[in-house]
Every structure is written in structure tokens, then in C-alpha cells.
Amino acid sequence: MSKRLLSLVLRIGLCAGLSLALAAPSSAIPAFARKYGLRCTSCHESWPVLNDFGRNFRDNGYQLRLGKDDVVTAEPGYWPVSVHITPSYQYTTTTNQATDQGTKSIESGGVADAGMDLLMAGVLTKNISFLVVPTGFASDGNVHLESYWADFSRLIANSDWFNLRVGKHEVDLPASPHRGISLAEPYLIYGYHPGVNAPANAAGAFGLDTNQVGFEMFGHDKASLTRYNVSVFSANDSTGSRNALSSPSIYGHFQKYFRTGSDTLSQYEFGAWGVYATYPTTFLTSGGVPIAGGGGNVQSTTRYGFEAQVWLLHEVAPLHLNLVYGRGSDNKALYFGSADRAGTFQGGFLEAIWVPDVDLLHWGLFTRYDVIRNQDQPIPGTPSNLGDQNQITVGVRYTIAYSNRDEVGIHVEYGTNRERGVGAAGLDVRSSLLFLGVDFLY
Amino acid sequence: MSTRIATVFPILAALSLGAGASSAAEVGDAQQGKLIYQRYCVSCHGERGNGQGEFADWITPKPRDYRQGTFKWRSTPSGSLPTDADLERVLINGLYGTYMPSWNAIGHHQRLDVIAYIKTFSPRFAAEKPQAPIAIPPEPPYTTESVARGAAAYKKFNCSQCHGDSAQGDGPSAHELKDDWGNQIVPYDLTQGHVKCGNGGNDIYRVFIAGLSGTPMPSFADSVSPAEAWDLVHFIQSLSPGYAKNLTGAAAPSGEGSP
Numbered sequence: 023m024s025k026r027l028l029s030l031v032l033r034i035g036l037c038a039g040l041s042l043a044l045a046a047p048s049s050a051i052p053a054f055a056r057k058y059g060l061r062c063t064s065c066h067e068s069w070p071v072l073n074d075f076g077r078n079f080r081d082n083g084y085q086l087r088l089g090k091d092d093v094v095t096a097e098p099g100y101w102p103v104s105v106h107i108t109p110s111y112q113y114t115t116t117t118n119q120a121t122d123q124g125t126k127s128i129e130s131g132g133v134a135d136a137g138m139d140l141l142m143a144g145v146l147t148k149n150i151s152f153l154v155v156p157t158g159f160a161s162d163g164n165v166h167l168e169s170y171w172a173d174f175s176r177l178i179a180n181s182d183w184f185n186l187r188v189g190k191h192e193v194d195l196p197a198s199p200h201r202g203i204s205l206a207e208p209y210l211i212y213g214y215h216p217g218v219n220a221p222a223n224a225a226g227a228f229g230l231d232t233n234q235v236g237f238e239m240f241g242h243d244k245a246s247l248t249r250y251n252v253s254v255f256s257a258n259d260s261t262g263s264r265n266a267l268s269s270p271s272i273y274g275h276f277q278k279y280f281r282t283g284s285d286t287l288s289q290y291e292f293g294a295w296g297v298y299a300t301y302p303t304t305f306l307t308s309g310g311v312p313i314a315g316g317g318g319n320v321q322s323t324t325r326y327g328f329e330a331q332v333w334l335l336h337e338v339a340p341l342h343l344n345l346v347y348g349r350g351s352d353n354k355a356l357y358f359g360s361a362d363r364a365g366t367f368q369g370g371f372l373e374a375i376w377v378p379d380v381d382l383l384h385w386g387l388f389t390r391y392d393v394i395r396n397q398d399q400p401i402p403g404t405p406s407n408l409g410d411q412n413q414i415t416v417g418v419r420y421t422i423a424y425s426n427r428d429e430v431g432i433h434v435e436y437g438t439n440r441e442r443g444v445g446a447a448g449l450d451v452r453s454s455l456l457f458l459g460v461d462f463l464y
Numbered sequence: 465m466s467t468r469i470a471t472v473f474p475i476l477a478a479l480s481l482g483a484g485a486s487s488a489a490e491v492g493d494a495q496q497g498k499l500i501y502q503r504y505c506v507s508c509h510g511e512r513g514n515g516q517g518e519f520a521d522w523i524t525p526k527p528r529d530y531r532q533g534t535f536k537w538r539s540t541p542s543g544s545l546p547t548d549a550d551l552e553r554v555l556i557n558g559l560y561g562t563y564m565p566s567w568n569a570i571g572h573h574q575r576l577d578v579i580a581y582i583k584t585f586s587p588r589f590a591a592e593k594p595q596a597p598i599a600i601p602p603e604p605p606y607t608t609e610s611v612a613r614g615a616a617a618y619k620k621f622n623c624s625q626c627h628g629d630s631a632q633g634d635g636p637s638a639h640e641l642k643d644d645w646g647n648q649i650v651p652y653d654l655t656q657g658h659v660k661c662g663n664g665g666n667d668i669y670r671v672f673i674a675g676l677s678g679t680p681m682p683s684f685a686d687s688v689s690p691a692e693a694w695d696l697v698h699f700i701q702s703l704s705p706g707y708a709k710n711l712t713g714a715a716a717p718s719g720e721g722s723p
Contacts, residue, residue: 059519059563063503075504078569086565088558089658097522245569283573285496337574338499382502426507426519 050201051141052463053104054079055426057096058086062424067342068377068386069421069429070201074279074289074337078246083151083175083185084143091145102144108205108433110134110459117452118445125446131456135160139168141463149175169233183241190235193273194251196295196329196346199231203375203388206457207415207437210392211348215323216365217357217400218409218444224301225356225365225400227259228323234258234271247279263302263317270320271299277329288340289333295348296326303355321353327370339379346370354400361400369394369411386419392439405443413439419461428464433457490576492548497581500574505582508563513585515645523563526647533588534644536676537661539597542683547594551579553661560658598673601690603665605713606698614699617692621684626651631703637680644678651681657706665710668697 050070055062062069065076072080085091093100113131138159145151151173158165171189178184192200199209212231217223236255242248253273256262260269277293302317327348333340347370354361373390377383392413399406417435424431438454445451501509508527510517515529528535537554538546555575558566567575583589604610618624618631626641628634633653643649652660659668672693675683688696701707 058565059507059523060565061503061507074571075567075569086558088565089561089656090563245571281571281573283571285493288573289571336496336499336577337571338496338503338577379496379499383499 118449120446187238225352262315273297365400430462492576492580494580497577500578530585533586544595614695657704
């Protein structure tokens with residue numbers, strides 16, 4: 023393979039990887055702003071992170087409950103569809119890559135082939151709402167349904183404590199990757215699996231940041247200061263097993279917010295979360311190929327942890343700190359014979375978002391530190407720190423305009439990640455990304 | 465781990481208490497309130513508080529013009545400024561059937577601050593004090609007799625002129641009504657089972673006595689006795705199963721009026 027061809031292949035690979043990394047759509051929905059006449063800032067602390075009002079609005083099934091929710095009471099021109107796209111220049115570097123010419127760093131830049139999110143959400147009738155999100159639409163032609171669900175609010179005794187969502191939904195994570203302020207770097211803890219050199223395996227399938235298909239029961243107090251969520255679902259990307267729920271899994275999350283009435287520490291929150299997801303490890307086959315739904319002997323992958331958030335300064339323009347810690351374990355059977363024990367790790371992140379009280383809330387500055395530390399490597403002979411990661415992200419977002427119709431902002435972000443031992447000759451790999459985007463929704 | 469938690473909690477407590485004094489005074493910070501207004505309110509009420517925000521042209525009823533210090537939903541007598549508690553009650557409950565949502569979720573602290581800022585739009589707040597809230601006597605039990613007396617009072621005070629014989633907001637004058645800003649407004653359909661600012665008996669009673677400043681709905685403080693006002697409340701509540709009825713005459717529970 024010629025050097026030029028190799029370079030091309032590597033660049034395409036990088037771009038493809040980047041596109042996948044950025045594929046998770048961000049959910050902020052201008053159709054709601056148009057329907058209710060509220061600016062983006064009403065629901066978003068700094069786009070797209072929800073504030074107290076936005077969290078309560080979402081928990082209420084996208085209803086304000088004042089007789090204007092039902093589609094028949096909305097303006098006839100109201101259409102519950104929004105579009106989100108982020109044209110961007112991205113420059114990436116990845117060190118210690120094996121090439122025919124030896125160990126090299128690969129650098130590549132260009133305007134990315136952006137995808138688009140079509141965000142369709144609203145109220146069908148009182149206490150029944152919906153969300154459908156086709157995403158993709160890039161030049162590869164791929165489109166898939168990122169989310170689709172129906173939400174039934176106040177199912178029992180007209181109580182906010184009993185709501186049910188059915189369909190493909192994001193589990194209620196401590197910090198939503200679909201509403202993260204970073205557009206370029208993922209939360210590492212949500213998608214990490216030990217055993218980075220293991221062959222393709224079921225342990226690598228589960229993603230906390232991947233939307234799951236199933237049921238979500240959730241509830242909250244009137245202002246959403248106390249919340250719980252329980253999702254029962256069939257784990258993502260499973261071939262399925264011979265059970266009533268083909269890849270039975272459960273996720274739970276509890277949060278409690280405390281307001282202080284202070285301009286120093288205006289609010290804080292504590293929460294706990296955990297997931298028990300299972301995948302089949304034996305299969306009925308046809309021609310050696312596993313039959314969909316023919317799996318058995320399901321084994322578990324688990325994640326659990328806690329969170330703590332504080333909002334320093336005034337709530338309207340806070341410095342918001344979010345600490346999430348978690349531990350994870352993938353059963354050795356999920357590595358299909360290549361592991362002699364469960365793979366375990368711990369990790370988390372500390373994120374800071376600051377909305378300065380200048381220029382009428384147009385600015386948002388953010389930074390995040392992600393860390394992954396392996397504990398038990400599932401593959402015999404693997405260095406204990408293989409796959410350990412440190413990632414730092416910094417960014418700034420300036421909203422040029424926000425209104426009750428649309429939003430457009432400049433988004434600048436830099437992230438760098440060091441992963442231990444995964445490069446050529448077992449060297450560490452540092453991947454960095456500079457992201458300069460124009461982010462708009464309408 | 466327990467040592468770390470023991471360290472973190474006192475820090476949070478100390479930071480919380482650090483500004484406890486400001487919240488205890490129950491006086492909002494207008495400077496912070498300006499940002500809150502910008503975040504939540506400006507699209508309807510406008511940068512200058514004149515009720516002409518970017519969304520105002522498209523909605524009815526029109527957003528409040530704060531510059532005159534004229535507010536519909538008050539506990540104070542007709543013509544008086546509202547109390548801060550009146551303004552916060554509107555923020556907590558929202559106004560049913562309008563585009564004014566409930567801001568219950570943003571918390572008391574932010575509500576106080578934005579109220580302080582809203583008051584800067586009208587010079588009246590610097591020059592006058594709100595009058596004392598009207599006294600609301602204990603509610604008598606909801607009975608068929610009080611409903612019948614209320615129906616008679618509804619006729620006696622000619623409520624049907626605007627609200628109609630069926631109380632659906634379709635009286636002979638319904639299409640001629642304008643507010644103080646010249647905007648056409650329609651009388652409320654009392655059969656909906658919701659009143660704009662709170663659904664409790666006290667909320668409805670307060671409207672009779674205080675009136676709705678800036679609209680043709682007058683104060684009946686000088687013409688309706690307390691007993692008649694409660695009868696009218698019960699008559700209105702009889703128009704829809706959506707209204708909660710106080711069958712025992714017991715004091716309304718705390719939080720009454722919230723949507």
C-alpha cells in the first residue's frame with residue numbers, strides 16, 4: 023500500500039470514527055419554544071443542559087399544565103418538529119499509530135460531514151406525549167431512529183410519582199450525553215469496557231449512553247427536586263435470548279436536590295444510579311450463525327455509582343459542578359472464553375459549566391476531566407493499566423441569538439485523551455480534537 | 465469514604481448558611497432579577513417590561529405591561545399595588561388558559577429576585593406601598609342552598625352581562641370589552657373548572673372583592689357582603705366538576721390554589 027493510499031485510508035478512518043463519536047444527537051427542542059413562546063434559556067442552563075424549569079417540563083411529559091399543552095389548543099401553525107445541525111471544522115491528532123513506515127502520529131483536519139437530528143416531540147393529548155428522533159442524514163445516507171417513545175403522565179391517582187414511558191429511550195443518567203454541553207468528547211464512563219484487546223465480545227456491546235428499548239417508570243415531586251427513574255429494557259445490540267425480555271436489564275436512578283436560597287451555593291444535589299444488563303452467552307445457531315432470539319445463559323454487565331452536583335453563585339448564572347463516580351464489571355463469560363475473570367474498572371468525571379452573569383447569558387464556558395482506571399483485567403497477562411484513560415475537555419460557547427423560534431451559537435472546544443498501552447508496541451495513545459462549530463437549531 | 469463525606473457536608477452547610485441572611489430578609493435582588501427576567505420572561509413581557517416581547521403579537525390575552533403598576537391578580541383593594549406575595553402567587557400558579565406558565569420549579573429565591581426587578585418598571589412601586597390585603601372570612605360549607613343563593617346573586621349583580629346566562633363568557637357585552645391598553649379581551653368562561661390564578665375558593669373570592677385591575681371586571685367590595693361573595697364562589701364552583709368544593713367549611717389546606 024502506497025504511503026498516499028495509507029494516509030487516505032487513515033484519514034477516512036479518523037473521519038468515520040469522529041462522525042461516530044459525534045453521532046449522538048443533542049436534545050434541545052425549539053418546537054417547544056415556538057409552542058409556548060419561551061426562549062431557549064427558559065429550559066436550558068447553558069444549551070443543551072437542562073435547568074430546574076426544563077427538568078420539570080421534561081418530567082411533566084413536555085407539559086406546562088395550563089391548558090395550552092394539547093395540540094388542539096396550540097396555534098394551528100404549530101408543528102412539533104425541530105432541526106439541529108452543527109457544521110464544524112475539526113482537527114484531530116492521534117499518536118503512536120502503527121504504519122508500514124513505523125510508529126507515526128496521524129493528523130487530519132477538515133470540515134466534517136455533519137449529520138442532522140430531526141427532533142419531533144410534543145403532546146398528543148392531555149398527559150400523553152411523544153418523542154421521535156431520526157438522526158443521521160449525512161452523506162453516507164444512513165438514518166436511524168435514535169429515540170422513539172410515548173409517555174403517559176400521572177398514570178395512578180393523578181400523581182406525578184407514577185409516569186410511564188414506552189419505547190426507545192435514554193436512561194436517566196447523572197449527566198445526559200444527549201444534553202451534554204460538549205459536542206466533541208464523550209463521557210468515558212458510560213461506554214467503557216475492560217479488556218480493550220479482547221476479541222469481539224458481548225461485553226463490549228452495552229452502552230449506558232446508548233438508548234435502550236423498553237419501559238421507563240419515573241416520578242418526581244412537584245418541582246422535580248426529588249426524582250426516581252427505573253428502566254426495564256432489553257439491552258442494546260443483543261442478539262437476544264429465549265426469555266420474556268430478550269436481554270433482560272434494569273437501570274435505576276434516584277436524585278435529591280436541595281435549594282439554599284443563597285447566592286454563594288444556590289443548590290446542590292446527590293444521587294445514586296446503577297444498571298444490571300444481561301447478554302446471552304450461548305446460542306442456537308444456523309449454519310454456525312447465532313439465531314436472533316436464540317440465545318441462552320445470560321450473563322451480566324453491571325455499573326453503579328453516585329453523583330454530586332453543586333451550583334455555586336446565583337441559580338440564574340451559576341457555576342455548575344457535576345461529579346460522577348462509578349464502578350463497572352463485565353462477567354467473564356461475556357468474553358467468550360478469552361477471559362479468566364470478570365473485567366472491572368472504576369472511573370468518572372468532574373464537569374464544570376459556568377454561565378457568566380454578563381451579556382445577558384450569551385456565554386457558556388465548560389471543562390471536564392474524565393478518568394478510567396482498570397482494576398481487574400479480564401484477559402490473562404494483560405498489563406493492569408491497559409486502557410486506563412485521562413481526558414480533558416475545555417470549551418466555550420457563545421450564543422449569537424436565542425429566541426422563542428431558534429438558536430444559533432459558536433462552539434469552540436478542545437479535548438485530549440490519553441489511553442494507556444493501546445498504541446503501536448504497547449505505547450500510550452494521545453488523541454486530541456479541536457472543534458470549531460456553528461451550532462444551530464430551528 | 466465516611467471521613468470524606470463528613471468533610472463535604474459541613475462545607476456545603478457553611479456555604480448554604482453564608483447567604484442565609486439574604487434569604488431571611490425576603491427581599492429580592494433586582495440586579496439578579498434582571499438576568500432571571502432575561503432568561504424566562506422577556507420573550508413575552510419585553511425588554512422594557514411593556515408587554516411587547518417578541519412573542520406578544522401572537523398571543524391572547526396580551527402579556528402584562530408592567531409600567532403602570534396595574535395588576536389583575538391581587539389580594540389588595542382595587543387600585544392598589546399588589547404585594548410581593550401576590551406577584552409570587554402568580555409566578556407559582558401561572559395563569560391557566562394563558563401563556564403564563566407556572567414558575568414553581570425555579571424556586572422561591574429566583575422568584576423574589578425577578579419580582580424585585582419587575583417592580584423597577586413602574587415608578588409606583590418606589591412611590592407607594594401596597595394597601596393591606598383584603599380580609600377573607602372563613603368559607604362556609606358548600607351546600608345546594610348556598611349555590612342557589614349564589615345563582616341569585618349572579619343575576620342581582622348582572623354578571624351575565626359579560627359572562628352570559630350560562631357563565632360561558634358569552635354575555636351581550638362580551639365582544640365589546642377592552643382592557644386599559646385597548647386590547648380586546650373576552651370574559652372568562654367560568655364553566656371550564658379552572659380559574660386563571662388558583663382554583664381555590666379563596667382565589668375566586670379574592671377576585672370579587674379586589675376586582676381585576678386594568679380590565680372591566682370591577683371590585684364588588686362595596687356592594688357584595690362576605691356571605692354573598694361566598695355564595696357566588698359556590699355558584700361558580702357548581703358549574704363544573706373541575707372545581708374542588710369545600711363541603712365542610714374547613715380551612716383550605718396549605719397550598720390551595722396551585723394548579
